[in-house]
Structures are given as structure tokens and as C-alpha cells.
Amino acid sequence: MLAVGVYSVPETSQHLPVVRTLLPIVSPYMLVTTQWQRWNLFGPDPLRRVTQYRIEVETDGVWTPVTTLTPATIPWWRRGDELKILRQLEQGNETIDPIRQRYLQAYCRPLGIAALTRVRMIFRTRVIPYYRSMEEVMSVPPSYDWQEREGVRTTCPLPDDPIAPIRFL
Amino acid sequence: MHFLRRINAFFFAPRSATGFGLMRIAWAVSVLGSMLLEAPDIARYYSAEGFLPNALEPLVNRMQYRLTFFASVTDPSAVIGLYILLLLFCVFALIGVWPRFMTFMTLILYFSFHEKNPLPVGGGETVLHLIGFLLVISPGIEAFSLQRARKQLGHWKQKGIALPPLTMPAWPKRMVLWQTIVIYLASTWYKLGSSLWTRGTAAIIPLLHPDFGRFPSLTGDVPRRSTTFFTYATLVYEELWIFLLVPRRFLDRLPMLSQAIIRRSLLLAGVLFHVGIFVTMNVGSFSYAMLTLYCGLLEEEDFRWMRGLVNRRWRGRITVYYDGQCGFCTRSVFWLVMLDWLHRLRPVNFQNPVLRKKFASGLAYEDLDRSMHMRYPSGKTVHGFVAFRSLTWHLPLLWIAAPFLYLPGVAFIGDRIYKWKARTRKKCSHEGCTI
Numbered sequence: 075m076l077a078v079g080v081y082s083v084p085e086t087s088q089h090l091p092v093v094r095t096l097l098p099i100v101s102p103y104m105l106v107t108t109q110w111q112r113w114n115l116f117g118p119d120p121l122r123r124v125t126q127y128r129i130e131v132e133t134d135g136v137w138t139p140v141t142t143l144t145p146a147t148i149p150w151w152r153r154g155d156e157l158k159i160l161r162q163l164e165q166g167n168e169t170i171d172p173i174r175q176r177y178l179q180a181y182c183r184p185l186g187i188a189a190l191t192r193v194r195m196i197f198r199t200r201v202i203p204y205y206r207s208m209e210e211v212m213s214v215p216p217s218y219d220w221q222e223r224e225g226v227r228t229t230c231p232l233p234d235d236p237i238a239p240i241r242f243l
Numbered sequence: 244m245h246f247l248r249r250i251n252a253f254f255f256a257p258r259s260a261t262g263f264g265l266m267r268i269a270w271a272v273s274v275l276g277s278m279l280l281e282a283p284d285i286a287r288y289y290s291a292e293g294f295l296p297n298a299l300e301p302l303v304n305r306m307q308y309r310l311t312f313f314a315s316v317t318d319p320s321a322v323i324g325l326y327i328l329l330l331l332f333c334v335f336a337l338i339g340v341w342p343r344f345m346t347f348m349t350l351i352l353y354f355s356f357h358e359k360n361p362l363p364v365g366g367g368e369t370v371l372h373l374i375g376f377l378l379v380i381s382p383g384i385e386a387f388s389l390q391r392a393r394k395q396l397g398h399w400k401q402k403g404i405a406l407p408p409l410t411m412p413a414w415p416k417r418m419v420l421w422q423t424i425v426i427y428l429a430s431t432w433y434k435l436g437s438s439l440w441t442r443g444t445a446a447i448i449p450l451l452h453p454d455f456g457r458f459p460s461l462t463g464d465v466p467r468r469s470t471t472f473f474t475y476a477t478l479v480y481e482e483l484w485i486f487l488l489v490p491r492r493f494l495d496r497l498p499m500l501s502q503a504i505i506r507r508s509l510l511l512a513g514v515l516f517h518v519g520i521f522v523t524m525n526v527g528s529f530s531y532a533m534l535t536l537y538c539g540l541l542e543e544e545d546f547r548w549m550r551g552l553v554n555r556r557w558r559g560r561i562t563v564y565y566d567g568q569c570g571f572c573t574r575s576v577f578w579l580v581m582l583d584w585l586h587r588l589r590p591v592n593f594q595n596p597v598l599r600k601k602f603a604s605g606l607a608y609e610d611l612d613r614s615m616h617m618r619y620p621s622g623k624t625v626h627g628f629v630a631f632r633s634l635t636w637h638l639p640l641l642w643i644a645a646p647f648l649y650l651p652g653v654a655f656i657g658d659r660i661y662k663w664k665a666r667t668r669k670k671c672s673h674e675g676c677t678i
Contacts, residue, residue: 105307108358108372109372109376111373115366116449117437118436119439119440120439121452124453152284154525158363162303163362173302173303176295177294180293180294205439205442205470206438206442206444207444208470211467211470238286240284
């Protein structure tokens with residue numbers, strides 16, 4: 075019970091002497107028994123960044139959209155998991171590029187994109203306003219000021235490359 | 244010595260194990276449901292052909308203090324084989340065949356999948372890990388299991404009554420309560436580091452976010468005006484759980500309050516809270532994982548209270564007359580007693596002349612022998628298929644089937660089947676019948 079309590083302390087408070095002392099002791103137990111836990115769902119702040127994931131192919135030097143992954147285009151039985159994965163891939167830095175590339179390559183065959191075609195995923199984001207008061211909640215409209223950046227670029231795999239394809243498209 | 248007795252009572256006093264049996268079932272349903280939804284993507288998430296092969300795992304995963312079969316099992320067919328095994332173990336844990344062993348095996352595989360690829364793992368899966376761990380280490384998880392039913396049937400055949408309710412020591416329930424409090428208090432601790440929560444405007448954000456809100460474009464004036472209420476209500480609700488750390492003997496002195504009332508109120512509010520979240524937001528398995536955790540907090544007094552609530556306009560017992568010399572009849576009534584969660588039935592073996600005289604006055608032996616009779620507290624007597632059909636309204640697990648038994652044609656067919664079974668039962672020896 076002590077281990078659960080200590081391990082659940084938010085990172086911002088892990089400088090506390092008791093937590094700093096006990097955390098290295100309880101962590102192995104918590105990790106091995108898979109009791110690791112962080113209860114920061116919608117905390118400190120709920121996520122305000124809304125992202126759409128657009129897949130594009132390059133043909134004769136021109137990038138053309140093929141599909142966009144949004145909650146509306148992903149079937150409900152895959153929506154939760156896929157959006158969680160996409161958010162994690164978006165938030166990581168360039169060290170996880172190899173994972174992003176393999177993730178994107180899984181879309182090639184289901185989308186009928188030929189092998190060795192260059193593909194990329196564009197992260198298209200907007201931010202829900204930071205409502206400082208109820209007056210702003212009632213009066214400030216949602217922002218549709220989209221920003222775009224390239225998330226990852228790769229080439230589609232060869233037919234005999236072992237990449238498990240996406241199945242929900 | 245007094246202190247040691249109190250410590251002993253705190254951790255080892257016997258408590259009802261019914262809640263943990265329900266938690267085992269709800270946990271298995273939650274794990275089964277969430278893993279079935281992943282079926283199309285098992286190879287993509289967890290095998291060498293997926294987006295996270297072993298070589299790339301260190302980029303997102305800790306490599307220490309980790310137990311997973313998928314460090315060595317990487318072939319997609321083998322991964323899918325382990326996935327099918329997980330589903331099978333889960334089903335056995337649900338129905339209660341070797342409940343502890345199957346729960347353990349389900350948990351080991353469930354851990355393995357999520358330790359291999361933590362990217363799809365959210366708060367709900369984390370809660371399910373914790374519940375699974377508690378179920379594996381706790382005694383008394385076999386309530387509502389086939390294993391327990393077999394013991395019950397043996398006892399029923401010998402003595403004509405069910406076994407006393409299963410009990411367990413208090414410490415697993417203390418751990419469930421502690422874990423629930425940690426979840427809510429840690430969640431509030433995070434939130435209080437944010438000005439959106441302290442300003443009372445946080446609750447609208449997830450509703451407007453397309454990833455979470457089920458109806459982001461429909462979030463008009465009413466939900467917006469309710470933002471402050473729901474923001475602060477969330478914080479207050481999560482903080483109220485700390486009252487359950489106050490020893491019972493202090494709380495029970497408060498007028499109109501007791502630990503039982505506070506716990507029940509928090510549980511009821513929690514059901515509304517998490518069902519409300521589920522209806523308005525997509526947060527994966529979190530809502531039903533928390534409702535599963537709540538099952539482990541239920542005590543015998545809570546079941547008595549729920550029974551009292553449903554039975555508040557009900558008086559007396561329904562006498563069910565059965566042939567104690569017929570194995571099929573005895574087993575059938577056994578299952579009725581097992582399903583009699585509202586404690587409304589009184590089974591009477593009409594072959595016992597003392598019981599027949601006491602409870603079956605006005606009913607001829609030949610009529611009782613021809614078909615199952617039931618007598619309501621009002622004196623009304625029904626028999627045959629009609630008796631069975633009316634009985635379904637008193638057995639909560641059969642409520643869902645009850646309306647269908649009134650569809651045209653069902654009574655005709657049901658009556659024929661019933662009469663055939665009643666005739667052929669006489670051809671069986673006591674143990675020679677099968678249901």
C-alpha cells in the first residue's frame with residue numbers, strides 16, 4: 075500500500091524528501107508487478123491540441139493527400155487505441171522517427187500505394203482556446219487556425235517486406 | 244494485546260467475498276472486451292512485423308524490471324497464438340473454471356502484451372492491471388464461479404440447503420479501497436497544478452476535443468454553462484474519498500452518517516460520474532475499469548441494502564414445490580435458489596409429508612406430482628410453464644429474458660416442452676437425469 079501511494083505521486087512533487095527516498099526502493103516492485111501508474115488523465119490540463127494526421131504520397135515531385143486520420147475516419151472499435159498511438163508518436167522527438175516510419179509504412183498496402191513510393195504524414199493541429207473564465211467559455215469560439223508540419227517521411231515497403239498492414243481502412 | 248487484536252481485526256476480520264467474485268467477472272469481461280477490439284491489430288502492435296519490433300523498443304520502453312513473453316516470442320503466428328490463449332484464459336476466469344489459475348494466466352499474458360507495446364495503454368488498462376494483481380493475490384475470488392457452483396450443488400444434494408456465503412479476510416478489500424483513494428487523490432493532485440481546473444473551466448475542454456468528446460460539435464450553451472459545476476464537482480468528488488480513511492468508529496458517531504452510508508453514496512455518485520463520462524466522452528476502457536474496481540468495495544450490507552430497495556414493496560416468499568425424489572427437479576430448483584438474489588423463493592420438497600402438510604395445504608399430491616407448482620404470498624397458485632415464466636420476473640439474471648416469454652407462440656411451445664419433461668422425469672433415477 076505504501077509503494078502504491080509513493081509511486082503515484084505526481085512528477086512535480088517527487089522532489090519531496092519522503093518520495094525521493096522511497097521511490098527508488100518501491101519502483102522495482104511496482105514495475106515488475108505491473109502496478110506502475112500515473113493518474114494524469116486530463117491533468118494538470120486537459121489536452122487542448124487537436125491533431126489530424128494526413129497521409130500524402132509523392133508523385134512526380136508533387137505531394138498529394140491520400141487519406142486523413144481523424145476520429146471521424148477511424149472506426150469506433152479502433153479509434154481509442156489508434157488515436158492514443160498517434161498522439162504518442164506526434165509528441166515524441168526525432169529519436170522515435172524509426173517507429174513513426176514503420177507505423178506509416180503499414181498504410182501503404184491497404185491504401186494501394188506502390189512499393190518504394192515516397193509517403194509522408196502531416197500533423198495538422200489547432201488549439202482549443204485557454205478559457206480563463208466562464209465569460210470566455212461562453213463567448214470565445216473554438217479556434218480553427220490550423221498549423222501544419224511534416225511528422226515523418228518514408229518509402230513504402232517492397233511486397234515481401236514483413237510489415238503488418240493496417241486493417242481498419 | 245488489545246492493540247494487536249485491533250490490528251488483527253483490521254486486516255483479517257471476515258468480510259463478504261461476493262464483491263470480489265463480481266469484480267473477477269467484471270474484470271474478465273473488461274479484459275476480454277478490450278482485447279477483442281484489438282484483434283485486427285495484434286500482429287501490428289505486438290509482433291516483429293509491427294511498428295514496434297524488439298530493436299526499436301528501447302526508444303519508447305523501459306528495458307529494466309520488465310517481464311514479457313514477447314522479448315522472445317516475436318513471430319506473428321506465435322503472437323496471435325498467445326493472444327488466443329489470453330482470450331481462452333479470460334473466458335475461463337470469467338465463468339470460474341479454476342478461477343485463480345485462469346485469472347493468473349490471463350494477467351500474465353495481459354501484462355506481457357502491454358509491457359511489449361505500452362503505446363496503446365491508457366488509464367483504463369492500468370486500472371485493469373491493478374485489479375488483476377489484486378485478484379491473483381486475494382483469497383475468496385471464487386464467488387459466482389463454476390468451481391463454487393459444483394461445491395454448492397454437492398452440499399444442496401446432501402443437505403437441501405446452500406452453503407453459507409463465501410467470506411474472505413479484510414485486507415484485500417483494504418487494498419482495493421486504498422488503490423481507489425490513490426487514483427482519485429493523485430488525479431486531483433495533478434489537476435490542482437493547473438489553472439484551468441482551479442478556475443473552473445477545465446471540464447469543457449475534453450467535450451470540445453474530437454478525440455475525447457463524443458459530440459464535440461453539439462457542445463452548445465447548456466454544457467458550456469455547466470462547465471464550472473462539473474469542473475468543481477469532479478474535484479470535490481475525487482477528494483471526498485479521503486473520508487473513507489477515517490476509522491469507522493468515528494464516522495459512525497456522526498448523526499445521519501456512517502461509513503457505510505458515505506461509501507455507498509460515493510459508489511452511487513461514482514457510477515453516475517463514470518457512466519456520465521462514458522456517455523459523453525471516449526476515454527477507452529477507463530469508465531468500466533473503475534466500475535469494475537467498485538465491485539471490490541461492495542460489502543454484505545450493500546447487497547442487503549440493494550435487495551431491500553428492490554423488495555421494498557414485496558412481502559413474503561414464493562413457495563416453489565418440487566419433487567425431491569427426482570434428480571432433474573432437485574438440480575433445477577438448485578439453480579433457481581442460486582439465481583434467487585432477491586431471496587424471494589422458498590423451495591419445498593412436496594415428497595416430504597411434514598413439509599407438504601405445512602406448506603401445500605389445498606394442493607393435491609397428484610397435481611404437485613404432475614407439474615411444478617408455485618404459490619405466491621397472496622395465495623395465488625400457478626403451475627407448469629406459466630409458473631416458470633412468472634418466476635423469471637423474480638430472478639434478476641432472467642429479467643432480460645422475461646418479456647420474450649410472452650411473445651405469441653412461446654407459451655404454446657414452452658408448455659409442450661414443459662409437459663414432455665415433466666412426464667419423462669419419472670423415467671430417470673435420482674442421479675440418472677441430465678438437464
